[in-house]
Amino acid sequence: MATIHAEPQADSSPAGQQQIINNLSIQVATVNGSGSQTANLVLLRAIFQMGIPVSGKNLFPSNIAGLPTWFTIRASQHGFIARRRDSEYMVAMNPETAEEDVMTLKPGAACVYDERLNLKRLREDVIFYPVPFDQLVTPVCPDARLRKLVRNMIYDGILARLLGIEMEEIHKALQKQFKKKAKAAELNWNAARAGHEYAEKNLVKADPYKLERMNATAGKILIEGNAATALGALFAGVTVVTWYPITPSSSVCETLTEYMKRYRIDQETGKATFAIVQAEDELAALGMALGAGWAGARSMTSTAGPGISLMAEFVGFGYYVEIPAVIFDIQRVGPSTGLPTRTAQGDIISTALLSHGDTMHPMYLPCSVSECFSMAMDSFNLAEELQTPVFVMSDLDLGMNTWMSEPFEYPTKPISRGKVLSAEQVRQMGGFQRYKDVDGDGIGYRTLPGTPDRLCGWFARGSGHNEKAIYSERPDVYVNNMDRLAHKFETARTKMPPPVVVHGATNEVGIIAYGTSHWAIEESLGQLRREYKIDAGYCRLRAFPFTREVHDFINRYERVYVIDQNRDAQMLGLLRLECSAEEISKLRSVRHYDGLPIDARSVTDEIASQEGAN
């Protein structure tokens, strides 16, 4: 073996090879339920603490323990945080997948592996670092039952030594990870140190990859999208939260519950300023949210594709009766159960038009954890201003992975409750008509149940109703009501955030993307310029219905590529609904739907191919 039994080296960089600093992707292949998540997050955080831009993608199975799982850590001095298709470094811990994992590596890549797996025989063009994990874990973890969980921390120490990650940062990250569990932190720290010592004494660095301290993460935070969404709801002043567990959305309400218990207990009385209920299913979760919205609460639920399907009838009810509620959809791969732990933008069309009859719903399209936070807050205001269900379309990649971000900003906009009348206002007016378009924006005035005046009562019904909310089957009444709702949707358009547009040097190629695709596009724009001389414009959608700027963008470019993380080009489909024939003729599609987060290379090569540039 080339790298084992070597003398310990003072300098761990190989002689005569040019180092590659702060630009690598590490893939860790482990078994689900083996405590690898802790080891991976500590690694991620340690790199972050060294000031190096970093991202982590957890590719996990729909299973609690025993199936293969991969975690990719990408460090990029340029700040690119999209997934990369290839990795320079592999940590092969899973006997089931190790051989296949090694075969995916590019020539020149490095592989740390469990010695017993004997992977070295498989490739001559890969640099191997065998490690006797079992031998190393026994002395640092006397309790045999815990060894499985501590074992993975050894590779943190190995990688720290091989890549130059500072051990003090591993230590700090460990303490952050374990918070008050000092014993667990110590046990893991000993394992990391054992790995580091082993590498120092036994492994000779033979690859060019290195991490060096820089200053690109100072003042930044690390957070998962679902936690950011929960924080947004907390500061939005949500009062009723009703939900049903489903991957990948469960951590929205679980994290929110923790925050609410900590920050939303009334100081004077010790009582909750909120109610959180785990419902019996998604139908009930949304039914409760709508019941609460009708009675005046700021209510929400969170779900994923199958839940969206179940909520379809109630969403139509909310739309037609005009009740506010916020629905967070953390999208995953469908149809049916699909790939429940993989990412997609799979619910775009079904959610935009959810329910029977003519229905359309506003959707926010966050791309980042900071937008998860800010759009959560905006969505509650919008739902109450428009008196309608509003969706926030996150996805598994954004929701469940850890992202680097600037700290979130405290809201400057006050909470907006929309058009709610008090008893006194109704008395002064001598009554009110629930569905009358008084202001010309399609939005009526409402009273909340419990408002103490006999003139305030009204009946919310999903059947045909007139302006006074009284049952009616008259054709003209129905048409007027539906036209007013369509007009209300036009009002929604004026309240949605416009796209973020960056123009290219020429007007030939434009790119439209949304959500987590943004991170791949950001990187792809440079690749297209450098490799194919395509200087494309970029329009990142932030909401549906689309604003005027989206049409301006399409009109400016000759060819516009719409990037979707789904098979059927769903956003392109929605654009078709709202675009002119001339605009539609310019639209092209780039689709990515293998369950993995979209990467820049896939986008670049596909656009280049369609442009005939390669």
Add this chain to the structure above:
Amino acid sequence: MATTTVPPSPSAKLNRIGLEMTHYKGNKTTLCAGCGHNAISERIIEACYEMGVEPHRVAKLSGIGCSSKSPAYFLNSAYGVNAVHGRMPSVATGAMLANRHLIAMGVSGDGDTASIGVGQFVHLMRRNLPIIYIIEDNGCYGLTKGQFSATADLGSKLKTGVINDLPPIDTCALAIQLGATYVARSFSGDKRQLLALIKGAIAHHGTSMLDVISPCVTFNDHEGSTKSYSYVKDHDSPVADVNFVPFFDDITVDYDPGTTKDITLHDGSHVLLRKVNVDYDPTDKGAALHMLTESHDKGEILTGLFYVAPEKPTFIDQLNILDEPLATLPESKVRPPKEVLDQVMQSLM
């Protein structure tokens, strides 16, 4: 909370909060003439009037079906939601979370409850949400022209001659077993008993579940039906004579202490049960379930208050929610200060 009152007409009788009976009326019914549901609406109106319920506090809730239309026919000045089929319990739950001072008055049907809605019904009962949940039970789907529901009795016959070959779901037994704390069955034609039971339900603190047999005059009031007026009249077997004394009245009803059981409800009202044919304790869950099983076997339709547990904490109690409605909390109570965000951000660095 103050209620604005219109000056009463000189002759009108006012209730204890100064409102006339007309204040509690609804729109004109569109149900069939003679429909049992209309009689139930009338009892709701009387009960609310006599109890002095503030109409603006009432949330009328229903699902879909003939039964679910009826909230439009009582308490016009209250607030109402006619929700989707079988899902009224979730809407009611959300409304009560938003404003715990509302009085949830749910009206459902046997299809809306025991067929499409049985899932939400089960969880509503289990939570003991403060709600009056009335099933207007005619054993069939009226609005879609008479198909069997899941409360139709075994062997019961449709107008078309089709015989029901599945056993019924006993919503009362289900409710008792699941955790509802005031469970009764009545008959839309029994004015006195039904009125007393609705008043008791209004006074009760948790989930009150009333299954009211309400014959469908159009589709299920023929020979062979077990939910027809004549069948129910012949087979009705009251477990006890029910009388209700609200908290604002002293018990002055003429009764013989030796044969009457007095149950004090959470608000201080009393339900008085005069023994008729069984020596029966409505606080004994097991006995209530046993009695219901026995009566089924005998082919009787047992009516009356079967089970009551006045002190059991409600879902709202358990959530430890602030006393003022969540719906109208000011921004200062629901948006934490900037220091909290700073603190959270610091912990994520």
